[in-house]
Amino acid sequence: MFNALIVEKDEEGKTSTSVQSISLDRLPEGEVTVAVEYSTVNYKDGLCIGPGGGLVRNYPHIPGIDFAGTVEASDDDRYKPGDKVVLTGWRVGEAHWGGYSQKARVKADWLVPLPDGLDTRQAMAVGTAGFTAMLAVMALEDHGIKDGPVLVTGAAGGVGSVATAILANLGHEVAAVTGRPETADYLKSLGATRIVPREELNETTKRPLEAETWGGCVDAVGGVMLARLLGQMKYGASVSAVGLAGGAALPATVIPFLLRGVNLLGIDSVMQPYDNRLRAWKRIAKDLPMDKLDAMVQPATLADLPKLGKDILKGQVKGGAGRRRGLACHGDPVPVARREPAGHRQCDAALRQPPAGLEADCERPADGQARRHGSARDAGGSAQAGQGYPERSGQRPRRRRRERLTNPVGRSGCAATRPPVTVLRRGGRAIGPPPLKAYGDSTAWVCPKWRFSKSGGTDVSQNYGTDRPGP
Ligand SMILES: NC(=O)c1ccc[n+]([C@@H]2O[C@H](COP(=O)([O-])OP(=O)(O)OC[C@H]3O[C@@H](n4cnc5c(N)ncnc54)[C@H](OP(=O)(O)O)[C@@H]3O)[C@@H](O)[C@H]2O)c1
Incomplete structure (x- = not known):
């Protein structure tokens, strides 16, 4: 018997977690059985400890997207009892039972032998x-x-x-x-x-x-x-x-x-080929100063994980400088708690959310709109000018270059090259330009035809500033 953090789902779809003592025969099929010594806590783990966020396929489930430990039994020639191994990715802890358990059974292909110079605790402090x-x-x-x-x-x-x-x-x-x-x-x-x-x-x-x-x-x-x-x-x-x-x-x-x-x-770490994994772990052992890791870890036990999982989703697990990645071990030890940025989804959501009471739609900018977009954004950019890199700020180019870059937006026939922008509507009627942040996708289009036009019209130089001289 051994301990594991089990996530269960009731008939109403509500999940609950508990540390349970279970027998070896409940482990899924696999060639290698590992006595898990350490794991980590990641954003994905937070999801899988809770309702799963669509990552977990079957319940009951054991989360833990990575672990390091010692081989106990192996049907694969590559591993024998006593070998130290590490596992990351392959959807372990999501689609397969993972590392929040004192034992894990997995495919031999998913494992990497721990290189000399790295112990299981260090491996999971790296995580x-x-x-x-x-x-x-x-x-x-x-x-x-x-x-x-x-x-x-x-x-x-x-x-x-x-x-x-x-x-x-x-x-x-x-x-x-x-x-x-x-x-x-x-x-x-x-x-x-x-x-x-x-x-x-x-x-x-x-x-x-x-x-x-x-x-x-x-x-x-x-x-x-x-x-x-x-x-x-x-x-x-x-x-x-x-x-x-x-x-x-x-x-x-x-x-x-x-x-x-x-x-x-x-860079994808989940489906990375074996040779590259091995190479990476060897390089970690060689090129990462291990004394730097201590400031990033914080011990935790299996019983601590439900709370750490919730905290990580709220962005409350600290790490780094004053941030401490939790390190949990199995003995009863377990994971290295980490926080993924709360910013992730919030930022995306902020770009997509229109102000209250308005609907957002996606359109290509109409003639003349580009100027308003550019100018508005430029005003925002100029506010930052002088802080840090004046030469790379949103400052307007010098006059001569601006003339060269002048461009008749709307007469160029390049509308098809303009990317869509978000347009706010109330009751189906467009009501004007969206807030600045909604233009995130609309500032970068480039049409060479416009860039060097000398004719009058809308000044889009802010949009097409370039180091290249005009013809
Ligand atoms: N490709 C893969 O296989 C793979 C594997 C692991 C992780 N990841 C991804 O890599 C990213 C980083 O993971 P992590 O473990 O380092 O996460 P983390 O520990 O939470 O660090 C992310 C850092 O990003 C910065 N940040 C947060 N919100 C930001 C925002 N709105 N704008 C600008 N910077 C912001 C913060 O740095 P400062 O505190 O210094 O400002 C934060 O500490 C995540 O998106 C994660 O999903 C990908």
Whole structure:
């Protein structure tokens, strides 16, 4: 018999959790049985401890999307009793029983042998977030990190903290983007040499290209920040896109890809092939200074998990600097509690929600509307001008360039290239431009025909600012 956190669902669909003592024969089929020593708490775990958020297929269920432990029994030649192993991804803890249990039975293919130099506690202090950070750094290396600082966004978070520590340890100059100034000392202790306030990057600009600044980037934030930093990458540099803490929408242009050969690399930790997993865990053992992990962990037991699960969904589990990722172990020990940003879904929702009493609709901008959009946003951008990077702010271009960029919107015949914008309606009647934040997707369209037009008409220079000279 062993203990596990079991989530059950009653006939009315209500879920409840309890730590129960269950027998080995209740474990699902699989080639390897593992005595689980540590697991972590992630946002997905919070969902699966509760109603499941659509992730859990069958009840009763054992959550826990990752674990590390010792092999007890194996029908697979690759593993024998006593081997130390780690598991992340493969929908374990969602579609399959997971790590919030003193025993787990899984497919041998899902496991990775723990490399020398890493114990099970350290492996789960790294957890899925740290493993993903390593994948992101490896992807950058595979595509070549350019000279200059490497940017890490969401730096005080789980992925960002580990990415910062690894990159600094590898000798890169690391610029850490954070929305919490109080984490500056913590980020510097991880090796960051420059702290970039979040608001310097969290605003769209009308210029698809800005000064070439970053030699690489690990991005845990996505959204507007990712769109903005794409235009600041050095020629041929790469961005590893890991997360969506700032939102899932990407209000960007393709210009950085076409004119600067920037690479946008998608990072998925769940279905990562075995060879790459093995390589990543070996690199973690070699390149992550383990003493940095202690500040990120907080012990917890199986019985603590229901509360930690609720807290994590509310964004209340602390970690990083003053944030502490919970570490739970099985002995009765278990997880490393982590918080995923409350910002995720809120941000997305904020973009989609019209003000009370209004309906939002999606349309292509009518002639002349583009100017109003651009001007309004520009006013917002100018408010930020002078803070941080004046040369990359939303300031209007100098007069000569503005003339070159002048463009007759509406006469160009390029309406089809304009992306849809949100239009507010009351009782089916359009009532005017939506609030600024609703324009997140509408600022980035580019039409070369407009860019260099010399004729009069609507000034869209703010929308099409570019480093390239006109013809
Ligand atoms: N691709 C994969 O396989 C994979 C694996 C793991 C995680 N993820 C994703 O990666 C992201 C980061 O995970 P994590 O474990 O590091 O989460 P986390 O510990 O909660 O950290 C996220 C960080 O993002 C920043 N942030 C939060 N809300 C923001 C907003 N609205 N705008 C800008 N920045 C914001 C914060 O950084 P500061 O406190 O420094 O401001 C926060 O600490 C999540 O979206 C997660 O779902 C993906």
